[in-house]
Amino acid sequence: MTAAPPTRTGRPARSASASRAGRLVRAVSTALLLPALVAGLVSGCVPASGSEAACDWMRKAADGAPPGEEGHTVILVDVSSSVRGSAPTSGGVDHAAAVTQHVGRWLDGVGTVSVAAFDGDAHDLRWVARSWAAKPGGSGNEENRRRRAGAVPRCVALAVAEAQTMVPGRGGSDVLGAVREASAALAGTKGTRRLVVLTDGLPTTGCADLRDSGFEGKLETDAIVQRCRADKEVTPETLASVETVLVGLGRTARDEPQASPAQSEWLGGLWQRLCAAAHPKPAHAADCALTTAAAARPLGEKESPRRPRDPAVTFPQRTYKQAGARAFFDPNSSVLLPRALPRLTRVAVELRGLDGVRVRVLGYVDPRGGPANNRKLSQARADAVKSELERLGVRNVTAVGKGVPDGCPGTGGDLGREQKLQCDRRVDIVVVR
Structure with missing residues (x-):
């Protein structure tokens, strides 16, 4: 498959398969991320002599065909300190539960998958996986294809785990900006186009900046949506024909301000409105789905290095x-x-x-x-x-x-x-x- 285009920052694409796979394995093994996934990976699809190659076939299988030829899913991971915590001992939000529970649905009907981390600089999406194959090709024997197909959810979970460990280059969170960048990455996709955003939904920049929000009332929701439309940060073309899933809204790190159930409900309503505004009318229920599966837990020092503190979003x-x-x-x-x-x-x-x-x-x-x-x-x-x-x-x-x-x-x-x-x-x- 031809290499995916570089990001706007012009960073060179990562091309060494051993380096990529090694980073994935080290990110999990040293930080104890997703232990059950790792155990399954070791027992189910990793050759005894070369565990670093367990997920490498997904990138290699994508070589030689345009990205998204058979549908494409992009998974965005919010790594701002409000989600991951600002200190090594923070109780950060771990999206492992959502990934393991829903990744099969997220990859349904697509041929490639990408995973990227984002923070307050939406133009700096950091791709952990770029146009990886989401299903095994026709070559090889049936047993290999079966093993590879079974490994896909685990490998995607490992990519998300690596993204979660990334330290933001800039404080804050630009959720809408990241969505626009991901939409551009999906633009050439044929077939199903899907966007999954793992975020607390608390932007600190742009039209949806929630630092002074009251987190209540339809009037405030209406005003934010109207401003985002007027500023062209949301248009009906932003997510045209893109199935969108928002995961973890209102879930913040343990040492960050915590939303009440009513405030989380208001936040979910706001993002459903913003998501609907980013789709051509009428937006269908499948266009904008919300998922709450996310868990906060203590993080090890290597897993969660100190991060830039976000501009305060208080409830x-x-x-x-x-x-x-x-x-x-x-x-x-x-x-x-x-x-x-x-x-x-x-x-x-x-x-x-x-x-x-x-x-x-x-x-x-x-x-x-x-x-x-x-x-x-x-x-x-x-x-x-x-x-x-x-x-x-x-x-x-x-x-x-x-x-x-x-x-x-x-x-x-x-x-x-x-x-x-x-x-x-x-x-x-x-x-x-």
């Missing part, structure tokens, strides 16, 4: 919404009114009773001022509330001026003009874990 624990800034401020003013103090005192008493949390004060304004004034006024109002909470004994408080909000949470959008303006010029106090 709000509670939001105190003050809809109507006239209760706190006069128009165009950032000076707290006396009538705001009883409400803030009650909030402060509650916050002081919560251990180990951080508090974010988010200031908003209505759209009638200019952009510069909106940002300045919203920041000043957030700072004023922050100062009062700190005076009342609340710790770990930060203030962010958000300007004009995207919507009014909890109202369904059915508001009159004055009600909408009142909701826009508000201050939200958000408690995060």
Whole structure:
């Protein structure tokens, strides 16, 4: 098979089969990754004299034919610290369970498979397996073909295991960017085109940046999808005719912020909407599937070297919404009114009773001022509330001026003009874990 095109970074393709297979075996044996898979591999398909060649036939069998001639599956592995942990002792998310349980379905009807790791730089997909054969060819005896076919899931699992050990070159996670890059890799495929993304679904860049997300409500979901469409980060052509599976949404490393079930459900809904927007209408159920099989467990030092810490994505624990800034401020003013103090005192008493949390004060304004004034006024109002909470004994408080909000949470959008303006010029106090 002709070699697959290089990545945009221009990195040379890895071509030495012994080196590739050796890295796969070492990544598993030294880090104790997927011990059951390794045991099966040794007992079922590895020649006694040459275990390094166990999966090498998959790459060799692809030589001489165009990639994806009989269908192609691309598996993307998120290696950001929110998924894998930032320290060697982190409890990272291990996708072994998902791979072993579902890989047969992911490879159904395809002739080749690729595996790549990604982080905050979507253009730097690091291919562990590129257009490997997903099924044995017609040469050789029936016993060899049977053994090779049985080895495919194990070999793909080993490739995913190697991808999981990669250290990000850049912090954060650009999920949508990685999806676009993988879509480009699938563009020349004939037959079934399938994309599997192993990720917590917490991007920290681009239109779907979730660092300031409330993780609740249809209005926020709608606003994110609309922004991604407007920015052309998602178009109906992005995943046209690509079956897409998202695995592990909301599952983060043990030492990272943890989503509640409701927040994970909201996150799943957001990605189904983004995935549907990346398919031509109407998107079918098979186009965008979610799978939750993923486990967090302690990782050995060699398996999980220290990684760049991601920009923080935090899950709000509670939001105190003050809809109507006239209760706190006069128009165009950032000076707290006396009538705001009883409400803030009650909030402060509650916050002081919560251990180990951080508090974010988010200031908003209505759209009638200019952009510069909106940002300045919203920041000043957030700072004023922050100062009062700190005076009342609340710790770990930060203030962010958000300007004009995207919507009014909890109202369904059915508001009159004055009600909408009142909701826009508000201050939200958000408690995060």
